[in-house]
Amino acid sequence: MKGSSSSTHARWLCGAxxxxxxxxxxxxxxxxxxxxxxxxxxxxxxxxxxxxxxxxDGDPIWEDDTDDEGRWEIxxxxxxxxxxxxxxxxxxxxxxxxxxxxGEPVCHVVExxxxxxxxxxxxxxxxxxxxxHKYWDINQxxxxxxxxxxxxxxxxxxxxxxxxxxxxxxxxxxxxxWRVCNLPAGTYRxxxxxxxxxxxxxxxxxxxxxxxxxxxxxxxxxxxxxILHDEPRQYExxxxxxxxxxxxxxxxxxxxxxxxxxxxxxxxxxxxxxIGLESAQVYSQEPNKLKRPIPNxxxxxxxxxxxxxxxxxxxxxxxxxxxLVGSKSIRSIERYGGIGANIHENFSVxxxxxxxxxxxxxxxxxxxxxxxxxNTLTSFEGMWGTVxxxxxxxYKDIKRRELFAGEFEVQRELKFHENPVDxxxxxxxxxxxx
Numbered sequence: 001m002k003g004s005s006s007s008t009h010a011r012w013l014c015g016a017x018x019x020x021x022x023x024x025x026x027x028x029x030x031x032x033x034x035x036x037x038x039x040x041x042x043x044x045x046x047x048x049x050x051x052x053x054x055x056x057d058g059d060p061i062w063e064d065d066t067d068d069e070g071r072w073e074i075x076x077x078x079x080x081x082x083x084x085x086x087x088x089x090x091x092x093x094x095x096x097x098x099x100x101x102x103g104e105p106v107c108h109v110v111e112x113x114x115x116x117x118x119x120x121x122x123x124x125x126x127x128x129x130x131x132x133h134k135y136w137d138i139n140q141x142x143x144x145x146x147x148x149x150x151x152x153x154x155x156x157x158x159x160x161x162x163x164x165x166x167x168x169x170x171x172x173x174x175x176x177x178w179r180v181c182n183l184p185a186g187t188y189r190x191x192x193x194x195x196x197x198x199x200x201x202x203x204x205x206x207x208x209x210x211x212x213x214x215x216x217x218x219x220x221x222x223x224x225x226x227i228l229h230d231e232p233r234q235y236e237x238x239x240x241x242x243x244x245x246x247x248x249x250x251x252x253x254x255x256x257x258x259x260x261x262x263x264x265x266x267x268x269x270x271x272x273x274x275i276g277l278e279s280a281q282v283y284s285q286e287p288n289k290l291k292r293p294i295p296n297x298x299x300x301x302x303x304x305x306x307x308x309x310x311x312x313x314x315x316x317x318x319x320x321x322x323x324l325v326g327s328k329s330i331r332s333i334e335r336y337g338g339i340g341a342n343i344h345e346n347f348s349v350x351x352x353x354x355x356x357x358x359x360x361x362x363x364x365x366x367x368x369x370x371x372x373x374x375n376t377l378t379s380f381e382g383m384w385g386t387v388x389x390x391x392x393x394x395y396k397d398i399k400r401r402e403l404f405a406g407e408f409e410v411q412r413e414l415k416f417h418e419n420p421v422d423x424x425x426x427x428x429x430x431x432x433x434x
Contacts, residue, residue: 077112084108086122090214091185096123126184128212130158132220134176134192137204140225150176151224153195161187161209187211192222200226200337200364226364235285244277250324254281261285261309261362262338264331273320273350283310287366294359294368295375295413307367310360316352323348323382330358332372332416334392338362341372341390341416349382373415381407390416 064072085107086094094105108120134151135144153171156178160166168180190207205223238256251270256263267281284290292311293303310330318324328345332338343358357375361368378384385403390396404410 079112079114081109081111084110084120086124089124091127091212092124093127094122095125096121125182128183128185129179129181129216129218130183130188130190130210130212130220131177131179131216131218132156132207132222134172134178134222134224137223137225140204142205142223144221144223150174152176154178154222155193155195156180156222157191157193158183159189159191161189181216183212185212185214190220192224194224202226235289237282237284237286237289239280239282241280241282242277244275247274248272250275250277256281256283256310258283258285259333259336261360262333262336263310263360263362264333265310265312265329265358265360267312267326267328269324269326271318271320271324271326272322273318273324275320275324276317277314279312279314279316281312283360285309285363287361287363292359294373295357297413306359306361307365308359309362309366310358312358314354314356316354316356318349318352320350323350324352328356328358330360330372330374332360332362332370339370339372339390339416339418340392341388343372343374343386343388343414343416345374345376345384345386347380347382347384349380349384351381352378352384354378354380368417370419371415371417373413375414376410376412378411379409380404384408384410386412386414388414388416 062074062077064074066072086105088094097106097108098104099106110117110120133144134154134156136149136151137144138148139145151172152174154176155169155171158168158180168183170178170180172178187209188211189209192203192206194201201224203222204225205221207220207222210217210220236258240254244250249270249272253268254266256265261283263283265281265283282290282292287307287309290308290311291305292308292313294306294308295302296304312330325348326346329343331342332340334340345356355377359368359371359373361371363369383403383405385401387399387401389399391398398416400414
């Protein structure tokens, strides 16, 4: 039977070791050498081969090499007390047995009475480490600049190329640092995964395979950027504000198309009568420059200050015999990296009082990233309606339509939001050999 180990981190992968007495002219001793991996990284032990063994009883020395399963066996031993030791191998450290106070490797002391002894086992761990950092490569140049921040919570996976069942995983810390130790010499493949499987990250620097020979390897850094949603160093902005009061003919139009933000916005209005208008339309590829209050019924103040890529607010009073006709729309275009949502409003009124806000957050440092919404409070005589929706090819289609004709008061809030996460992909031809 196998012996037990004082190490709580090891687990044995071999079956029971049997002594075949017919092959041994006298007594025998046997055991196994096991690779003890780092306990904090999915412990899983494997057997080591080619480790050198000796049994000492005074001057005589018996030697044996471990086989492919880490087993060793020495036969033909007379009864007595023996010291069983492991010969040091480059790149490995004996982790059991060790001195309880100093932690230094020691030998087994074994008494062989009048029968065979088994389960004289050793644990070993690798001497080397792999380490590096994870950073946000905003300018996509393949190395970290001083103003580019580190990314925490990313999972780094190290896989043994010789045996892919041997793998270690560790998350990056608050400084983007990761480290995997207790590795033996060999070739390893490195990979990464974003927190929660978040989509949209592109690797600009990624170590693939590394080979440990006789030393640890550091500075294995991973750099990532968002090709569709990162805030560019050189960013564009637009702002238009107006305050109008008078009587007569009005014709205005504003349109904004930005493929980097996957946004298309239009606002058209014309008519004749008495009008009071206060409006602001502003967009910024850098949302830290655009902070505006957005209506929020769950906030005690009624609004929440958000970092946005686009914000529009219109306060309007109108009365006239000739109808005021208007159309307003905002789209987050899926083919450019948006969420595939749109909000469209039309009206033709002889009287209107309205307070309306439209907004969009797209880039990763917006506080409402990948969100399109509108808030409307209006009272009118005439016709007013909206058409909105969100479409994902093959699996999602949300549509909303409303139309009012007559005298109405309407209060409405509408939002579309997407939280992109990685979903498991199933190979359509999985399991087919040809």
